[in-house]
Amino acid sequence: MGLKRRRALVPFVLLGPGLAWLVVFYAIPALTQLYVSLQEGNFEVGYQFTWNFSTYTEALSDYQEQIFRSLGYAAVATILCFVIAFPLAYFIAFKAGRFRNLMLLLVILPFFTSYLIRTVAWQTILADNGFVAERLRDVGVLGEEGRLLATRTAVIAGITYNFLPFMVLPLYVSLEKIDRRLVEAATDLYASRRVAFTRVTLPLAMPGIIAGSLLTFIPAVGDFVNAQLLGTSRQYMIGNVIQSKFLVITDYPSAAALSFILMAIVLTCVLVYTRVLGRQNLEEAVI
Amino acid sequence: MRGGFRNWALGAWSVLALVYLFIPIAIVVLYSFNDPKGRYNITWEGFTLDHWLHPFQVEGLQEALTNSLLIALLATALAIVLGTLMALALVRYGFKGRGAANLFIFLPLATPEVVLGAALLGLFITMGVATGFATILIAHTMFSVSYVVVTIRARLQGLDTHLEEAAMDLGANEWTAFRKVTLPIIAPGIAAAALLSFALSVDDFVITNFTAGQTSTFPLFIWGAARQGVPAEVNVLATALLLAVLVLMALNVLWQRRKARSEAALIEPRAVVAPGLAQ
Numbered sequence: 031m032g033l034k035r036r037r038a039l040v041p042f043v044l045l046g047p048g049l050a051w052l053v054v055f056y057a058i059p060a061l062t063q064l065y066v067s068l069q070e071g072n073f074e075v076g077y078q079f080t081w082n083f084s085t086y087t088e089a090l091s092d093y094q095e096q097i098f099r100s101l102g103y104a105a106v107a108t109i110l111c112f113v114i115a116f117p118l119a120y121f122i123a124f125k126a127g128r129f130r131n132l133m134l135l136l137v138i139l140p141f142f143t144s145y146l147i148r149t150v151a152w153q154t155i156l157a158d159n160g161f162v163a164e165r166l167r168d169v170g171v172l173g174e175e176g177r178l179l180a181t182r183t184a185v186i187a188g189i190t191y192n193f194l195p196f197m198v199l200p201l202y203v204s205l206e207k208i209d210r211r212l213v214e215a216a217t218d219l220y221a222s223r224r225v226a227f228t229r230v231t232l233p234l235a236m237p238g239i240i241a242g243s244l245l246t247f248i249p250a251v252g253d254f255v256n257a258q259l260l261g262t263s264r265q266y267m268i269g270n271v272i273q274s275k276f277l278v279i280t281d282y283p284s285a286a287a288l289s290f291i292l293m294a295i296v297l298t299c300v301l302v303y304t305r306v307l308g309r310q311n312l313e314e315a316v317i
Numbered sequence: 318m319r320g321g322f323r324n325w326a327l328g329a330w331s332v333l334a335l336v337y338l339f340i341p342i343a344i345v346v347l348y349s350f351n352d353p354k355g356r357y358n359i360t361w362e363g364f365t366l367d368h369w370l371h372p373f374q375v376e377g378l379q380e381a382l383t384n385s386l387l388i389a390l391l392a393t394a395l396a397i398v399l400g401t402l403m404a405l406a407l408v409r410y411g412f413k414g415r416g417a418a419n420l421f422i423f424l425p426l427a428t429p430e431v432v433l434g435a436a437l438l439g440l441f442i443t444m445g446v447a448t449g450f451a452t453i454l455i456a457h458t459m460f461s462v463s464y465v466v467v468t469i470r471a472r473l474q475g476l477d478t479h480l481e482e483a484a485m486d487l488g489a490n491e492w493t494a495f496r497k498v499t500l501p502i503i504a505p506g507i508a509a510a511a512l513l514s515f516a517l518s519v520d521d522f523v524i525t526n527f528t529a530g531q532t533s534t535f536p537l538f539i540w541g542a543a544r545q546g547v548p549a550e551v552n553v554l555a556t557a558l559l560l561a562v563l564v565l566m567a568l569n570v571l572w573q574r575r576k577a578r579s580e581a582a583l584i585e586p587r588a589v590v591a592p593g594l595a596q
Contacts, residue, residue, distance in 0.1 A: 041410035045418060048399035048462055055459040056425050059436035066439045114334050121331040125324060135566070136335050142562040143342055144520050146539045147555045150547050151341035154348070154359050194338060244427070252429025255522065259543060269431045269523075276435050276527065282442070289435040293428060300427055 060293070067286035077282065085287040093271050093288060100267040101295070103182075103257075104250035107189040111197040111246045112239070114190070119201035119238075124210070137198050145192055149259050152191065156184055156260070185265045188256035196245040204238025205231075240304065248296055268292055342559070349552035357546035368549040372557070375550045381538035382554060384450065388534065389518035392457035396514050397507060399458070400465025407466070408473040425463045433460060434527030441528070448530030456528045457521060461514040468513060472506025508569070519558070 067085055071077040090097075122133045140148065155162055156178040163179075166172040178184055208231060216226040254269030268288060275285035348358055352365035373379040406412075407419060425433065437456050441448055480502070484494040522536035529537055539551055 038412070041406040041412045041415075044402040044406035044410075048403040048466070049418065049421075051399055051459060051462060052421065052425065055437065055440075055455055056428075056433070057421075059433075059440040062440045062443050063432075063436045066443065114337070117327055118331045118334040121327045125327060126331075133331070133335065137338065139559070139563075140338055140342060141516055141520070143345060143555050143559050144536055144539060146522050146536050146543070147345055147547070147551060148341040150539065150543055151344040151348075153543075154344055155340065157359055159360070191337065191341070194334075248427060248429055252431045254431060269429070272431050272435055273526070276438060282439065285435060286439055289432045293432045296427065296429055296432075 063286045063290055066282050067284075067290055069283045071283075072281070082283065085283045086291070089284050089287045089291065093268065096266055096268045096271050097291070097295070099265070100251050100269070100292075103186055103189060103267060104247050104253075107186055107193065107250045108197075108243055108247045110186070110190045111194050112243065115194060115197040115201055115242065119198050119205055122198075122202055123205040123208075134202070137195050137202075140195060146255065146259075149188055149192065149255055152184070152188055153179060153259060179260060180262045180265075182261070182265055185256050185261040188260045189250050189253055192253075192256065193246045193250055196249070197242040200238040200241035200245060201235065202238070204235045204241075208234045244300060244303065247299065251296060251299075252292060345552050346556050346559075349549055349556050351549055351552075353546075353549060355546070358549045358552070359546070368553045372550045372553045375548045377533060378538060378548075378550055378554070381533040382535050384453075384532060385519050385535040388450070388454050388457055389515045391454055392461055392518045393511050393514040395454075395458045396461035396465045397511055400462045400510065401469055401503075401507060403462070404466050404469040404473055408470055408476075409478075422463050422466050425460055426467070430460075430521075430523040434524040437524070438527040448528050449532045452528045452530065453525055453532060453534065456524050457518045460521075460524065461517060464513055464517065465510040468510035469503060469506045472503050472509075476502055505573075512565075516562075 065079065066077070068079060068082050069077040069085075070080045070082045118137075122130055122137075126133050154160065157163065158177055158179060160178075163172060163177070166178070167174065167176060172178070212234070213226050213230050216230045217223065221229065251267075252269050254267055254273050257265045257267045257270055269292075272285050272288050272292065275281045275288065348361075349368060350364050350366070351358055351361055352363040352367070353359075354362050403418075403422065407415060407422075434456070437452070437459075438448070440446075441452055446452065476499070481494045481498050484498045485491065489497065520536060522540060525534055525537060526540070533541075535554070539547060542548060542551065
């Protein structure tokens, strides 16, 4: 074999092992999922593949409430994350001065404590006999029987909390790249600060806004931990249904169908979102 | 004046956002010193160092933590090897299907964890593979690889290939050039990817929950305990892990600074000598 031919093979040799891993443990499972979702039967008698599309129609009609709730919670949490994160990212990028690295460290530090235990800590904070709930009852914000824990608010606040750093970091990265001279040029040319912000800063930050929103929305829509620990069955999301169907009820076909539906929803959202905001390549948007 | 107020409001908002991020962590640390009366470590009962002195007296906790650390180490090592090779191929070589490969590697990052976990469990059930330590390791390696590729690819993209060419012009073969030139340059990228991969693996609950079988890990232990009240020893271990990361980060900063200083000394000896001459 000639040297040139050998060199042409190098990238495939380098890619081979990793790609094989992803094919076997990502792509094939996804297809297996589709196969399982079209089966019929139950745990005792076993499952048969029968092109049973009714699992999909049943799953959609039985669990549309949880599906819409997941989308709603994830959308609200993503917006809240943006509202909290944008000023923070802006401050770190342009105003923090010598505190910049310290503040960035503080943003990523939560990643190094287990997110389960942080969510359990929210249980402690919001507990019915906890300090916060009692003070709120004292001042009358919360009624006598009012609760913080086990409410929709608690679940959405938990999701917002858990995925906030995923919003801050991409926003910071894209803001930090902005050449401040462009903003100065705009104000020199008599743009008001508001106009300079909406016409220069915001469009240049768009890749970060897209990436941050997707990185928040995707894990949020599939989350079940917050609904389980901070909510009740009335706040259950699609993730809770998939989890219990797979691991507790062992109704594999309908769990697989729901999981496939969730995947389709997420991919559709990603595509629509990136198209609407004018990004052809979704990968470019996220990374 | 208005600009002053704007900056002040921006700073105040930022501090509040950071406080929001830190309240639960403060609670976790604080309650590691609590002396709960019953099973529930929810109300403050009094200060004690007991849990810090005997963190492993809770049954099953030590085994869970050991599993988590071991899986994280192995998954990180595997993902780093597989991912670095892939990143090299994707940045350094033009070949047919590169765009598709990039997209494919990105897909796991865009898939909700519950879907990844459920799909893997579906595969294991269909194949009749018993779930346990090995299947957790497989799953963690799978999701870490994509993160590793993305992190290292970013580092490689900014790299000047002329340096390697120079090394090879001076008689180094490709392997030597890689080892002596490329590897040291991408080492910070590899370190960052390893830290990320380790953190993701140690903290993963959702995918592990699907692929663990009877094997326990630290997050699975917390999940199991959450229903009957999480023992304070869990707070101790979480705090200790956080401290370990902080120490590692501080060491890394010191190391980077020292390296920057010695590099500056090599490149610009005058900058170091000058203060001495001035006296």
